[in-house]
Amino acid sequence: MIVFDLQCRYGCGTFEAWFRSSTDYESQREAALVQCPFCQTADVAKAPMAPRVPKKSSGSPLARLAALQSEMLKDSRWVGDRFAETARAMHSGEMERELVHGNATIEQAKSLADDGIPVAPLPLPVPPPSQVN
C-alpha cells in the first residue's frame, strides 16, 4: 500500500488517499475514481510532497527510549573516545568511580567485559556534547 497526498484543483485542500501502487493511483485517477472528499471532483493531483516531520509524541517507542536514555545519562559524564581507558582507570582504582559514557569500539567493549568491567551499550547513539546545539 502507498499513501499519496492529493490536492483538489478547486482549492478544497489536501487529503490523503491509499493505493495499492502508484500505477493503481494513475489508473484510478484516469478512470475518475479518485475524488476530492470535499467537492467530489475527480480533478485532483498529487500535492507537493512536504517532508514528513515526526510528530512529537511521548507515546512512540523511540521517544520513550530517548527519554529513558537521557534520564540514564543525566548524572553521567561524557568522556568521548577516552571511554575505554576511563572505565579501566576507574576499575583499577586510579580514578574515582563515576558514571561515564562515551565511544568504544566493539573490541574495546569486549576487552573491558573480559576484564570484568561492566559496560553497557546505549540503546541510541549519543552525539558528543560539542555537536549538540
Ligand SMILES: [Zn+2]
Ligand atoms: Zn475539492
